Amino acid sequence: MKAKITKSTVLLLISFLFILAIMSYIGLDKIIKALINAKPKYIILAIILQIIVSLILSARWRFIIKILGYSANFKNIFLLVLMGLFINNITPSMRGGGEAFRAYYLSKIEKIPKGLAFSTVFVERVLDTSIFLFFTLFVIGYFVFTGFEYLKYLILSWLFLFFITAVVVYLIANKTLLIKTVTKISKIICKYSSYKYDETKILQSIEEFYNSMKFFKNKRGWDVIIAVLLSVLWYIVDILKLWVLFLSLSYAVSIICVSAVYLITLLSGVLSITPSGFGTADTIMIVSFSAFNIPPSVAAAITLLDRLISYILPTIIGYIAMLIIKKKLNNLTT
Numbered sequence: 001m002k003a004k005i006t007k008s009t010v011l012l013l014i015s016f017l018f019i020l021a022i023m024s025y026i027g028l029d030k031i032i033k034a035l036i037n038a039k040p041k042y043i044i045l046a047i048i049l050q051i052i053v054s055l056i057l058s059a060r061w062r063f064i065i066k067i068l069g070y071s072a073n074f075k076n077i078f079l080l081v082l083m084g085l086f087i088n089n090i091t092p093s094m095r096g097g098g099e100a101f102r103a104y105y106l107s108k109i110e111k112i113p114k115g116l117a118f119s120t121v122f123v124e125r126v127l128d129t130s131i132f133l134f135f136t137l138f139v140i141g142y143f144v145f146t147g148f149e150y151l152k153y154l155i156l157s158w159l160f161l162f163f164i165t166a167v168v169v170y171l172i173a174n175k176t177l178l179i180k181t182v183t184k185i186s187k188i189i190c191k192y193s194s195y196k197y198d199e200t201k202i203l204q205s206i207e208e209f210y211n212s213m214k215f216f217k218n219k220r221g222w223d224v225i226i227a228v229l230l231s232v233l234w235y236i237v238d239i240l241k242l243w244v245l246f247l248s249l250s251y252a253v254s255i256i257c258v259s260a261v262y263l264i265t266l267l268s269g270v271l272s273i274t275p276s277g278f279g280t281a282d283t284i285m286i287v288s289f290s291a292f293n294i295p296p297s298v299a300a301a302i303t304l305l306d307r308l309i310s311y312i313l314p315t316i317i318g319y320i321a322m323l324i325i326k327k328k329l330n331n332l333t334t
Contacts, residue, residue, distance in 0.1 A: 019282050023300055026286075030297035034249055035304065042248035046309050049241035053234050054314075057081050060230035061102075064120045065112070067223055072110045076328075079321040080105055086318025089311055099125060108329055115208025122172070122209075127231040129165050133158065135235070136263045157267045179206055238262070245305045251298050261288040282307065 023031055058078040065072045083105070084098030091098075099121040107117040136158055143151050171178050186202055243258045268284040282303050289299035 022283060022286065026296040026300050031300045031304070034297055034301035037250075038248045038301070038305065039250070042244050043305065043309070046241050046244045046248070046305070047313065049237055049244065050309050050314065053237050053241070054078065054081050054085070056230060056234040056237060060227060060234070061120060061124060063230065064123055064227060068116055068120070070110070070112050070116070072106070072112070076109050076325075079325050082314070082318045082321035083325055084318070085314045086322055089315045089318065105325055105329065109325070109332065113205070113208045115205040115210075118205070119209045123227070126165075126169070127227060129161065131228075131231055131235065132263070132266065133162060133165070136267050139260045139263050142260065154264060154267055161267070175206075175210060179203065182206060241309070242302070242306055245302050245309075248305070249298060249301060251294070253292075253294065257292045257294075261285060261292070264288050
């Protein structure tokens with residue numbers, strides 16, 4: 001565990017120094033001047049939009065849980081979403097590590113079977129990834145005709161994400177293969193941890209997972225539409241948040257430009273080995289905005305503000321949420 005923490009710390013330090021070097025090349029004085037002149041009311045609005053994103057994600061998750069016939073306390077759901085953001089921000093890649101923890105703590109706190117809890121976050125991931133791949137495909141197509149320095153990297157990231165999604169879906173579709181994979185991974189985890197291997201519970205959770213997935217499969221109409229609309233809505237609000245940051249610097253920019261850079265930045269974090277794509281995503285964001293003829297100093301200032309609102313603040317608040325969740329769980333078990 002100490003080795004993992006040290007490795008993450010080193011990667012963060014290297015990424016920070018790399019970003020600092022880029023900022024120095026652009027001109028720290030220009031970036032600082034832009035940040036000093038930023039209008040606080042728009043930054044506050046961006047923070048509010050970040051909170052709204054978390055609320056939308058909480059509402060969607062609660063709705064998916066309700067489809068399965070279970071009710072969950074919205075406050076607990078909201079805390080778990082914040083905790084998930086914290087875990088995503090400290091693990092490699094972006095938005096990829098918190099789902100399992102959310103599902104685990106959901107099953108414990110709300111007394112929902114583990115298999116069903118994991119199926120809800122799986123449905124979330126499928127919705128988010130499908131919409132994301134669909135939108136970014138148009139962005140990549142645009143850059144194929146207009147040209148972009150990191151186009152090959154973006155295509156590789158898109159293909160990698162598509163491949164991983166296809167493998168997971170195939171694994172879920174093949175029950176026998178899923179059981180073999182899960183039991184093998186569980187044995188390895190239990191071998192090097194304090195957890196006791198219990199094959200009966202594992203098979204029961206897998207069966208619960210499949211039963212809930214069959215339930216989702218049979219759902220039609222408004223349930224599916226609402227889940228999709230909520231998924232699209234949080235992307236829209238997240239993009240709007242980035243656009244508002246340009247207003248704070250009194251710089252006019254097209255929402256289409258912001259949307260394209262937002263999607264490219266998320267896609268660039270897929271192959272990143274640093275927590276939350278730190279360093280990689282920031283560089284891509286600055287370069288992408290510059291490709292749209294936005295001054296590098298403005299692009300760098302926007303990137304720093306976005307990191308503050310989308311990464312630093314959620315990480316701090318998410319850590320606090322995790323402590324609250326763990327305290328609640330301890331109270332339930334004592």
